[in-house]
Amino acid sequence: MIAFIFRRLLTLIPLLLAITMLVFILMSLAPGDFLTPVKAQRDVPAELIQAIETEFGLDRPWYVQYYKWLGNVLQGNLGHSWAYKLPVSDLIGQRLWATFLLSLSAFVFSWIIAIPLGVLAAVYKDSIFDRVSAGLAYTALSIPEFFLALLLVFFAAQTGLFPLGGATSIDYDYLSFGGQVLDRAHHLILPTLALGIGSIASIMRIMRANFLDTIRAGFVATARAKGLRERVVMFKHVLRNAINPLISAFGFTFSGLLSGALMVEIVLQYPGLGQLMYQSILREDQFVVLASVMLGCIMLVVGNLLADVLLAWSDPRIRLENKK
């Protein structure tokens, strides 16, 4: 198992390198260099500008810059943010965590709702429940995430039940631990809804399809012939096997979650990685843009890796196959 993970990790490294190089090239296409907006500011010490120029080789061609930037990144130096006047690494940690939390909660939320719904829809195939949920799934899939987020803000404004944005309240630091947990949870409700509803739809449909396929499989007939109760057949045998293909969908949903999180964060003013990236693009804060894109990609790649590991764990055939 460990060997499997290790081998997968190895294949990821060239992928990450390629991604970061691509983003780097894109950044260098933009006019001016990383320091243009800053040279005009007065409160940045000239020594700092000089130091960064040499550290990141900003006066050299882009491949030299990339090489230096990579080296710096591996040592933990992600550059300097001009909008916030801070090293990027100080800025990103908090935001990365917030986005991860949001994606995770949307993911959990959508799975918890989608799987039972999908199973029920399959079990009661062609009933009213099945048709209605299929219709709702369609609808949910087709609503743009940011529009849904807008509608939720509208709803929050009209009812006053939910905060209109942010991750924590103003006096968060002065709440008890329990209070802080609740506060974060309260602020996560709307973003999670906006993000998770789309996933629910697709997962539910896949779940239903897989369940139906599995039902027709041979071993189910055997189980029934053995005289096992219908419920046991369904939930113990069919479900376990039906879930497997879903795990491979993990990777896709994670990618969608990351992209979707960006829009949701912006509309709901949730201070995550996506919002940071957006603000930095507007302010031409190049180091931050580069770092957040890179981190977004890393999160995605790690997510896919996790999916593969989970799949391998639940389906030994994959593990064994790769060993050959």
Place this chain on the structure above:
Amino acid sequence: MDRRLFQRVRLRPPMIALAIVVFFFVGCGQGEKVERPEPVVHPIPQDALVVDFPAGVFGGHITETVAGDIGTLNPLINESVGGSVVIGRILDSLTTLDSETGEVIPNLAKSWDISEDNLEYTFHLRKGVHWSDGHPFTAEDVVFTWQTFFAKKRDPDTGAVLTGEDGRPLYRYNSRATFGQQINGQEPTFEKLDDYTVRFTTPEVYAPFLLFGGGVDILPKHILGEAYGDGTLLDQWSVETAINEPWKIVGLNMFVLEAYRAGERMVFGRNPNYWKVNLEGQRLPYVDRIITKIVQDANSSNVAFAQGLTDFESIGPDNVAWVRRGAERFDYTVLDMGPSSTTNFVWFNLNPGENSEGKPFVPPYKLEWFSDKRFRQAVSYGINREGIIRGVFFNRADILHGYVSPKRKFWYNDAIRKYSYAPEKSRALFEEMGFEYRGGVLFDREGRQVEFSLMTNSNNGLRVEMATVFKENMATLGIEVELQFLDFNTIVTKISDSFDYEACMLGLGGGAPDPYAGKDILMSGGRMHFWHPQQTTPATQWEARIDQLMLEVGRHTDVELRKKYFNEVQVILAEQQPLIFLVSAKDFVGYQNRWQNIQPSALGGLTWNLESLWPEVNE
């Protein structure tokens, strides 16, 4: 697989995962309670200022929001509104303004004498006052502060003062104050007479000295003195200091910075050495702390207030209607404070210079258009200000005819040229300039289409709408305008350093009631002389005339005489339209009803007596 084993395996990972999640849920978000050195608390100073408000109960905190983050906390360089709010809470000045009459009243200086010839000002400082960290406050600090403004660059070997191309000395720490505190190009001198007495001598009679000179935020010599000596003064009190060592930002005002998290929030704590007391001799302020959340824009700020989350708020004119709706439910009051001092205006880049690559800031043929006053006047006639007030501001704004907003009733000169909405007049002016219309599109004398780009800050919704209206108004005149909505900091960089733009729409807020407050904007050498800042000599006749007039405004103490000169300034500005004024939003404020001793005034706003405000908590 064995069923029991299977079930055990299935349950454990989720539980562990859940536990880890909850643990980190809050863990990574812990507040920054930095370890600060304990300040030495001194007894109440013998010259403490006694405020005349009913005594209140100590404790409680203020929650508020601020739109926009701070860029730096160094008062010598700060240009952001957020920064001014923070700095203003921590630092204090020798004099301040009375919230009702607008007159200069004692603050850190308990009294002053002015010589017969109006050239010497001797300030007597309060005795026994200490900085927030416990260090005594003396005349040394005042002298030090003024030294930072006028410190000159010297040759390291000879010690001689270095001069620039124009023969003027080069300053070490070029701040707004460096130019702002000069009187007709000369520096006032200052000397410490004793530990609690400072004397300033102005080179000529300068009426607003008490206000502007006395209103300077005093800097702590014991903290910044070293940086002043080795040249790193402007790097001090940066955002990094605010995050990691906030106690280094030492001041004399009622609060100190306890914590700052970039882009999120700031926490202020009570200054244990504050020098104001209430009628019962207790040291103020009443509140323990202020928690300030940083939000994206003014709208988010209003929303927070409307949900009862914050205590004091300045409410945008287009939001008053719905904010009012929550007054009962969340127990707050919304007040109409009348016209505000905020202004909105458009200007054209008249800077004839070139950038470092030799490319002119503005294409020369466009500069020719912009520099002709008839062009600017025509544009001004073409703007539908009444429509903007009705449609964009929901009728809660006033037309700005000129430089002075209707709030400053005393200085406002009504006998200036006004530009009501009259597109026919615009067209007539264009024709006079030799421009012509072809199929509804305007072309200049050489047959080039008249078009330009206008930038404004994207985070101000009302301004974005005004820009859209402006564009349409110009389209009616046959002029094509390209709108650019940029980040505010990008705009500041463009208008003060790179000059890489054609036209801009911005606004100003606040400012002292004295006409000399606009010196930086109106005089040709000022840094805020937007259309062509920091000129070494006035570029045009009328700018030279304004310079002369402003000097007279500063030179005399006779109010009627000052008014006469300032009226002429307004007439010139209205005629030349370097700043095309639009509208001024009305001032609305809101506060939670539980706050006691609230006494809002048009001049002072809601929190001018912050030290006396305390919340009545209903049990």
Place this chain on the structure above:
Amino acid sequence: MGIVWNLFKEVFRRPLGIASASVLLALYLAAIFADPLAPYQTNAIDLDRTYHPPTAIIWGEGGLRVQAYELIDPTEALYQAIEGRSYALDLFAPGFEYRLLGLIPMRWHLFQVEDDAGPVYLLGSDSTGRDVFSRLVFGARVSLFIGLLGITITMVLGFIVGGLSGYFGGRVDFVAMRMVEFMMAIPGLYLLLALRSALAPHFASDQMFFVIVVILALIGWAGTARVLRGMTLSLRQNQYVMAAESMGQSPLVILRKHILPNLISYLLVAATLSIPGYVLGEAALSFLGLGIQEPSASWGLMLSQAQDVKVFYLNFWWMLTPGIAIFVTVIAYNVLGDVMRDIVDPKTQTR
């Protein structure tokens, strides 16, 4: 071409197919004929009627009439219907000038208020008094056609790369597939933003339309390429292909004459199911202020203008209609795509 025709005949035999196709047809027709359909131009501001609610259409005096409103509280943009007062609504009446299909100068519009006596706002007005309905139909042009243009580029690109790599296999295949995997490993929106921030400064704002199309196409081609490659791989074993190869026909010809016809149906299905992604991508970019800018209208841009807090609190719900338009477009495409997929590949049916 016969294949395509048969496909469409099948689509129209199913109720869902007819429904979704008609919706899309209606939307595209509205976009093409936006000029006669819209009573006002996209930039016609009216500062006396900002945030005006939709005007009620009533029947009276033998014809259609538009209810008149008055502004009773300017501080809240509160309008109230004036009892008994209304304006006559003319059908097929002259209005602002335009060029039908860019060629024929015309003046008539579907509906106009007689003598321009008052406004007709089917979907209310926005923050500067512009008619939301007019902006919606003109905005459809951008939002709907960016999808079509982008998908064409993507399909062509995807077909070439996927087809060639599936056909040749070996190293070509290996390199191409690594590239595809790489493209798919980047979160779409992040890449979109990064691309946009890199490319945009080099172009003027009215060229933004094409810049966005290019960006969207560059992001989308990877998935298509992979699918097409898989199909090409299996088709390659086909008898006709083997025969053509042995006869010495060039690979490009084989691709065009033998493989493409078999792929067309799949291509169409994939295209139909991908267009919503493009529509959403453009909407997202414009919403963020990074896409279509003023003076053009696009649904995403209109939604970004609806993001003002007072819209929510004062209940100016009509500002959100562009979102519904996007939603309808996306659903129609999804349903149509599903119907087509069911026809083309019955095995994947989830019935």
